[in-house]
Amino acid sequence: MGALEKAVMDVVWTDGGWMAPGEVHALLASERGLAYTTVTTVMVRLFDKGRLERRKDGRAFAYHPTSTRTEWAAAQMDQALGAVVDRRSTLTHFLDRLDDADRTQIRRMLIAKEHS
Incomplete structure (x- = not known):
């Protein structure tokens, strides 16, 4: 797992609930200077790798870790x-x-x- 993927996973593991990319971005942007699209792309890739599951939350997706x-x-x-x-x-x-x-x-x- 790369450093950026680990940073995203650390956020969703710490939260423990379902998180939208915007919520993850808000927690990572100040310390890492990441764009919203970057966080979204990383979360989609983590979903594709089976590390996150997702569900529709309004018009967007929310993500949750598949393991602790x-x-x-x-x-x-x-x-x-x-x-x-x-x-x-x-x-x-x-x-x-x-x-x-x-x-x-x-x-x-x-x-x-x-x-x-």
Whole structure:
């Protein structure tokens, strides 16, 4: 996902509801200097990629994310793991990059999964 797509997704994820391109534009324009048509184009592309769903809202469309931010991040991690041959080595390198708190959290989650 490119920087502009991520900026749009961050807005719709944070809002959580259905948003028109004008609403997203209003939140992004001041910090990024984007044109309304640019925001609309990005939202249509995100819809075409399946990252946003849309419904008719008057004469325009409103958009809503098809997944939560955490669901999307988990899917990206799964896709990255699926692209390597040596999953064990990749996971080891990933764990090496985590701080102690994250490793402890993963350990607790694995234990909870084993007992459920």
